Amino acid sequence: MLPLSALLLGLLALALAWPVPAVLSRARWPRRDPVAALVCWQAIGLAGGLSIIGALLVHGLSPWGGSLPEAWWAWAQHWFTGELPAQPVRGDHWVAQTLAAVLALELLGVLALALVRTARTRARHRALLELLVHPVPGVEARVLDSPVPAAFCIPGARPLLVLSSGMVEEFAPDELAAVVAHERAHLGERHHLLLLPFVAWREALPVLPAADRAHDAVRDLVEMRADDVALRSLPRSAARRTLARAIVAAAEGGAPTGALAAGGGVLTARVTRLLDPPEPLPRWGRPLAVGAAVTLVLAPTLLLLAPALV
Amino acid sequence: MESLGELERSVMDQLWSRAVPLSAAELRDALADRGLALTTVHTVLTRLEGKGFVRHDDARPRRFAAVASREDHAAELMHEVLGQAADRQAVLARFIGSATPGETEMLRALLADTP
Numbered sequence: 441m442l443p444l445s446a447l448l449l450g451l452l453a454l455a456l457a458w459p460v461p462a463v464l465s466r467a468r469w470p471r472r473d474p475v476a477a478l479v480c481w482q483a484i485g486l487a488g489g490l491s492i493i494g495a496l497l498v499h500g501l502s503p504w505g506g507s508l509p510e511a512w513w514a515w516a517q518h519w520f521t522g523e524l525p526a527q528p529v530r531g532d533h534w535v536a537q538t539l540a541a542v543l544a545l546e547l548l549g550v551l552a553l554a555l556v557r558t559a560r561t562r563a564r565h566r567a568l569l570e571l572l573v574h575p576v577p578g579v580e581a582r583v584l585d586s587p588v589p590a591a592f593c594i595p596g597a598r599p600l601l602v603l604s605s606g607m608v609e610e611f612a613p614d615e616l617a618a619v620v621a622h623e624r625a626h627l628g629e630r631h632h633l634l635l636l637p638f639v640a641w642r643e644a645l646p647v648l649p650a651a652d653r654a655h656d657a658v659r660d661l662v663e664m665r666a667d668d669v670a671l672r673s674l675p676r677s678a679a680r681r682t683l684a685r686a687i688v689a690a691a692e693g694g695a696p697t698g699a700l701a702a703g704g705g706v707l708t709a710r711v712t713r714l715l716d717p718p719e720p721l722p723r724w725g726r727p728l729a730v731g732a733a734v735t736l737v738l739a740p741t742l743l744l745l746a747p748a749l750v
Numbered sequence: 751m752e753s754l755g756e757l758e759r760s761v762m763d764q765l766w767s768r769a770v771p772l773s774a775a776e777l778r779d780a781l782a783d784r785g786l787a788l789t790t791v792h793t794v795l796t797r798l799e800g801k802g803f804v805r806h807d808d809a810r811p812r813r814f815a816a817v818a819s820r821e822d823h824a825a826e827l828m829h830e831v832l833g834q835a836a837d838r839q840a841v842l843a844r845f846i847g848s849a850t851p852g853e854t855e856m857l858r859a860l861l862a863d864t865p
Binding site: 565571585588589590591592595622626666692705707708711716 | 755758759762801803820821823824825827828830831832843844845846849850853854856857858860861864
């Protein structure tokens with residue numbers, strides 16, 4: 441018989457693989473509080489991985505014991521003693537064990553690979569940039585000679601913020617300050633670390649639409665968060681409009697990419713919330729979201745560690 | 751004492767602006783105002799070769815040239831920054847116009863509509 445905890449973990453995994461990300465990515469409240477939504481997405485990623493691997497493990501090890509710590513111990517011992525448990529070990533138990541191991545290795549392996557590859561690409565970009573960029577008086581960033589208006593930063597221990605000369609020439613000084621403040625916000629809050637697991641898992645699980653959804657949502661939310669942080673360091677009166685103008689100017693200078701998203705892409709969402717700020721969440725909104733996120737991570741953890749619920 | 755990074759920049763600037771292969775001694779003379787030892791110039795060139803910015807020929811003495819022009823490197827970098835690969839690998843945080851088709855008009859209208 442399937443242990444109850446494996447069943448519950450499986451159901452949780454299913455919910456996190458499809459309906460929960462679908463609902464959250466369509467919800468309107470995340471743009472009112474990107475931080476709360478980012479916490480929720482991280483929790484969904486973590487709890488999703490824990491519950492699917494946990495469900496397979498608990499089922500695979502169920503002949504050895506009802507709770508995971510107990511079963512794992514007995515399972516580890518059987519390799520030395522050769523003793524098989526009293527309950528028969530069927531083929532599906534071995535399959536579940538193998539799948540759990542493969543999935544855990546794949547998720548962690550792809551994450552490690554993404555870390556290494558990203559670090560290597562960044563190092564190469566940094567080496568190139570250190571030879572190519574030059575300081576420009578009055579601009580709080582290094583400048584790269586290129587006509588396309590663009591700004592970007594290389595995160596890391598010594599972050600590097602770069603503006604293209606095209607942007608420096610075409611943007612008004614207050615727009616440039618807004619761009620720099622936005623990029624500094626990415627660097628300061630280490631947004632690349634929030635995004636990296638989702639980049640890796642989208643690659644690891646190409647068949648899972650939730651992985652795509654989660655990645656796109658997190659990518660867009662960190663942009664909105666960076667806008668919010670940038671506003672704080674800009675002159676109060678016109679900050680929202682200046683940043684919105686900078687976003688539109690960058691969109692006009694760049695080549696259009698991708699397919700037309702329904703209702704416009706993230707740029708439209710960002711400009712709209714800058715010009716016409718949505719009501720902030722009620723005071724209980726963020727605690728509720730964070731509480732839900734914590735519960736989401738605790739649930740599979742408890743199901744895994746708590747004594748058997750059989 | 752200048753940092754190696756600063757010296758690398760000066761050497762590349764020389765190689766880029768002269769556009770002909772130069773020997774280490776010629777580079778030292780071109781950078782005479784810095785008073786570099788020949789070994790220092792060699793160290794810098796070796797580092798630049800390791801990074802893939804410089805290559806040398808088999809003449810005696812060896813002459814060094816830039817692998818690509820400054821503009822080519824800048825264009826290549828911008829291509830990577832603007833391309834989808836940067837997004838896939840989360841290498842950079844970018845502030846660029848990745849507007850979807852038709853979105854630019856929508857954005858302009860938004861900006862015009864709100865006071």
